[in-house]
Amino acid sequence: MLLKDARFVLTPGKVLENESIVVEDRRIKSIGESDKKGKVIDASNYAVLPGLVNMHTHVSMNLFRGVSDDKELQSWLEEEIWPLEEKLDGEKCYWGAMHAFVEMIKTGTTCFNDMYFFMDKVAEAADKIGIRGYLGHGMLDMGDEYKREEELEEASRVAEELSENFSDRINPTVTPHSCEICSEELLLRAKELANKHEAPLHMHLAETHGEVEKVLKEKGKRPVEHLKDLGLLDEQFVGAHGVHLTEKDIKILSGENATVVHNPCSNMKLASGVAPVSEMLQKNLNVSLGTDGVASNNNLNMFEEMKFTALLQKLSRSDSTSMPLNEVVKTSSENAGRALNEKIGKVEEGYLADLILVDIDSIGMTPLNSLKSNLVYSGAKVDTSIINGEVVMEDGKVKGVDEQRIKKRVEEISSELVS
Numbered sequence: 001m002l003l004k005d006a007r008f009v010l011t012p013g014k015v016l017e018n019e020s021i022v023v024e025d026r027r028i029k030s031i032g033e034s035d036k037k038g039k040v041i042d043a044s045n046y047a048v049l050p051g052l053v054n055m056h057t058h059v060s061m062n063l064f065r066g067v068s069d070d071k072e073l074q075s076w077l078e079e080e081i082w083p084l085e086e087k088l089d090g091e092k093c094y095w096g097a098m099h100a101f102v103e104m105i106k107t108g109t110t111c112f113n114d115m116y117f118f119m120d121k122v123a124e125a126a127d128k129i130g131i132r133g134y135l136g137h138g139m140l141d142m143g144d145e146y147k148r149e150e151e152l153e154e155a156s157r158v159a160e161e162l163s164e165n166f167s168d169r170i171n172p173t174v175t176p177h178s179c180e181i182c183s184e185e186l187l188l189r190a191k192e193l194a195n196k197h198e199a200p201l202h203m204h205l206a207e208t209h210g211e212v213e214k215v216l217k218e219k220g221k222r223p224v225e226h227l228k229d230l231g232l233l234d235e236q237f238v239g240a241h242g243v244h245l246t247e248k249d250i251k252i253l254s255g256e257n258a259t260v261v262h263n264p265c266s267n268m269k270l271a272s273g274v275a276p277v278s279e280m281l282q283k284n285l286n287v288s289l290g291t292d293g294v295a296s297n298n299n300l301n302m303f304e305e306m307k308f309t310a311l312l313q314k315l316s317r318s319d320s321t322s323m324p325l326n327e328v329v330k331t332s333s334e335n336a337g338r339a340l341n342e343k344i345g346k347v348e349e350g351y352l353a354d355l356i357l358v359d360i361d362s363i364g365m366t367p368l369n370s371l372k373s374n375l376v377y378s379g380a381k382v383d384t385s386i387i388n389g390e391v392v393m394e395d396g397k398v399k400g401v402d403e404q405r406i407k408k409r410v411e412e413i414s415s416e417l418v419s
């Protein structure tokens with residue numbers, strides 16, 4: 001495939017102008033050459049970007065869009081979300097996930113990192129639509145031995161299933177929920193499972209003040225120290241939120257080459273706090289971005305997440321020079337590739353061809369004084385999405401799925417759930 005004469009190409013080093021990209025065998029073969037084998041896409045009106053990577057999601061929660069706003073975290077969870085989750089099944093999660101993938105692809109996401117339930121059904125939806133995914137069964141035991149065994153068994157089954165019966169775009173992860181509701185035994189065995197599959201270990205980390213307090217009270221140490229002492233921290237560790245981290249916590253995570261996923265919209269909506277992202281980056285801690293589930297966001301638009309990342313750091317630090325454009329852009333793609341140890345997130349030769357084409361003629365992209373500034377702050381319109389070298393969306397239309405049917409099915413399921 002040839003992306004011909006792209007007006008701009010966002011590479012790690014600089015923004016290239018009027019270059020062509022050759023995609024062959026799932027990967028970016030070359031930048032700057034014009035091999036016309038296969039499909040040719042005229043990219044002269046587009047900026048070619050690495051596909052965005054949403055590093056913390058619960059995609060099936062698209063079913064819960066708008067069910068609860070203006071609630072405090074604990075009552076939001078206990079009174080609204082948990083009762084709805086009780087009613088979920090594989091079919092419902094399949095449609096919720098499919099709905100999420102259409103939304104993600106339309107807003108430039110080409111890869112997601114998810115923890116939830118009925119994950120083989122979520123993987124089935126991901127495989128059908130063609131998005132890249134990292135998926136794990138969300139585990140919690142609250143100290144209950146029977147529940148622990150059940151959760152580990154399901155996590156192990158899902159990981160096997162995903163490794164064996166799906167395409168190479170679908171990857172297993174191991175996902176204990178958090179230190180707050182997972183016992184030491186569960187966390188240790190989750191790490192063993194992650195090691196067995198050479199998979200990322202993805203969990204919530206220091207999301208709320210309450211979580212930190214509870215772990216401190218029970219273990220006499222903060223969540224990061226607790227995880228370090230258990231041996232869970234390394235380059236495979238992906239901690240979502242990291243809102244309540246001390247300087248020492250950040251130093252530990254950075255020293256272990258771990259990753260923190262920043263979710264500014266969810267953190268603001270649930271008033272969880274402001275994650276010290278600027279301090280993390282100063283200490284060379286890898287930071288990527290996520291939306292969290294739609295119930296606490298309420299969308300999956302990573303461009304918005306980039307904007308809020310920049311705005312929140314600037315405002316909270318009273319420093320408009322913090323979180324500069326280059327750093328924001330890296331958190332949306334490149335840093336995720338590092339976290340997942342996969343060649344994604346960069347427009348670079350040899351990298352997997354997960355690419356998006358942003359219309360530079362849209363109202364939000366003009367006048368174009370700075371490509372990165374417009375992308376982060378002004379609203380980008382994604383027209384084409386290529387994942388694993390395959391075109392999954394062209395002219396704003398996601399291929400191979402019936403969008404009307406997906407919306408209708410999700411409407412039906414959602415009203416059934418809330419009734």
Ligand SMILES: [Zn+2]
Nearest residue numbers: 204240292293
């Ligand atoms: Zn979450």
